[in-house]
Amino acid sequence: MLARLGRAAARGRYVVCAIWTVLALAGAVLGGSVYDRTESPDQLRPDAPSTLAQARLDALDPEGETVVAVIGGRDFHATALVDSATRIMFEIRAIPGVAKVTDAYTAGSGMIGPERQNSLAVIELQPQLSEDEAQAVAERVAAALHRIDSPEIVVGGKLLAERDFNDQAVADAAFGESVALAVLCAALIVMLGGLAAGLLPLGAALAVVAGTLLALTGLAGTMPVSEYTVNVVTLLGLGLAVDYSLLIVARFREERAADPGAPVDELVARTVATAGRAVLVSGLAVGIALSGLFVFAEPLLAAMALGGALVVALATAAGLTLVPALVAIAHRRIPAPGTRTWVWRRAARREPGFLARSARYAQRRPAVVALAVSAGLLVLALPLPHANLADSDARSLPASSEARQAYEVAQRDFGGKYPQPVPVLIEAPATDPSTVALLERMRAVPGVTDVDVREGVPPQATVAEVELPGGASGPQAQQLVRDLRALDPSLLVTGPAAELVDAKDATAARLPVALAVVVLATGLLLFLLTGSLVVPVKALLMNLLTLAATLGVLVAVFQWGWGADLLGFTPWGALDLTTPLLLFVFIFGLSMDYEVFLLARIREEWRRDGDNDRAVLAGITATGPVVTAAAVSIGIVFLGFALGDLIAVKEIGVGMAVAVLLDVTVVRGLLLPALMSLLGRANWWPTRPPAAPPAAAAPAPAPAPAPRSSDLPGKRAKARSRFAQVPGKSNDQRVG
Incomplete structure (x- = not known):
């Protein structure tokens, strides 16, 4: 079937390219509007306890968004500052959409910082405002606050932080993708030996990205899609499309070298029949890995999973149709490896590549290499148990962001004196004896400094604000949420700490199911590809080792700050909660990508004579250059993430770059051949080795010639x- 598909793509090459060109143009024209339709999806599923509690609280006592400002740089009582701040605060009260202003100049809040050098102002907006209306009011408030006669004014709050996050995501995407495309274009031209050959994978990748933007635009009409999702999905599509293109081009070169006189459509048919099978299985494996995000049932991850499934489908379709058509058109411009071109100034000597040399070394010392590599990966994973996972807040913004500066100054100078309380809803009047007793028990919880009853709540319910030292979502606040819920199951606890607790609990509860879905499905695919039960288990264990080592490196870099100056960011002491989940599916998917590339060729070699070691070395020698080129390409793509200023995006970029580096060098180059050499024929159990080819009849001995x-x-x-x-x-x- 794949051979027929390749032959049809080659014969109808111009029709295939025309269809993809129309799709790419539609994506370029219409897909760009996806950024105008993005929004910030909820981090939790609708039935999470904190989400239900917040919905009930909003129904009883709705509160609007808040704008937070720290006014400092001169003495609080300076005459010019007092006059200016007083006038501006009254102007802000008159802005339509402002519900309440709490400050130290006109409201007597007493929120004055250390040594009376700054003060805190909190402006609450009306709760009935839509998101766009609230954003517009918040910007007017921020502009007014900046007119106060004070040298240091920083304005922030959740609403403005989300705006900065979205703006930065778009800017990072534009910059990162531009740099990645430029470097990738140069790398492909060098690796493939010519302009036409280098532009072929890039053209397929751009068509996939444009088609993905078009698909995401349609998806944004049915469910919330964030800018973060668009960034991740488009770069993933770019990397996969390049990987599949390189595999097809490399196999076409082999088929052409083996049969130079064959028609191009026949060569393309043979290429798709062999390499196309690896592309199809790889696409299914990556798609299945991404589908694991559906298990978590959270809006952000659901959008990521759907978008990822779309881009994988497009990349696989392009690898099976568009790339063969482009190869059929430009086959005369695709040089054979080692030939002299304007890029390769001299003919290269056909020596084994990096992976082939690594594999040969590993096969000579399989036990030592397997133990050393496994131990090294486990050492890199040592920081993982110390990971602190949290929801990204304003601290995930670049250090230059005003919203982040406002958050950090407010926490530093006012967090201890005015801690953010944990809201608790009790479905009973405040005068009810059971409520009074419950409030007393809440005051006795370890760490609690005060419990206040909020005013203005309908009499049938009570809202208690539980205070304790520390941040609004720090470890102490998270433990308080657990203690309050254990105190009485009827308590409805919400707030940032409760949301983080619910997110962690949901992840811990659903992670085994997601692992089972991904592991079983990808294991089944590898079994169908190889006919072996041992090879899939070994591949899954190697992928888990790569994932653990990568996450350990991320903890050291982004949580502990090792190398933060080199990467240009300020650590905030945690990893974003979604980072391990996203890296799990991306690393698992891409590792399976390279595993399929190698195993498909190794199995092809093994079926010739049943010689395991020869098949492993021959398969890695033949496919190693493709895997290396694909790793370099996708590493360039994901390093575009690392160039951005959003820490959550930078985590994904650095994590993927580390994972690809580890996977292609030590895992595929050393651990894979070492383990396959150790296991020998057991690799292919329960498949029997192929029968030895029949020996040819021995010719009759000829008379020996006279010696010369x-x-x-x-x-x-x-x-x-x-x-x-x-x-x-x-x-x-x-x-x-």
């Missing part, structure tokens, strides 16, 4: 040659 002088070794041959030149003597006399 040139056949004799050493000095004797030279002496006989001299004697043969003596005239007038028979051969016997000469030898004698």
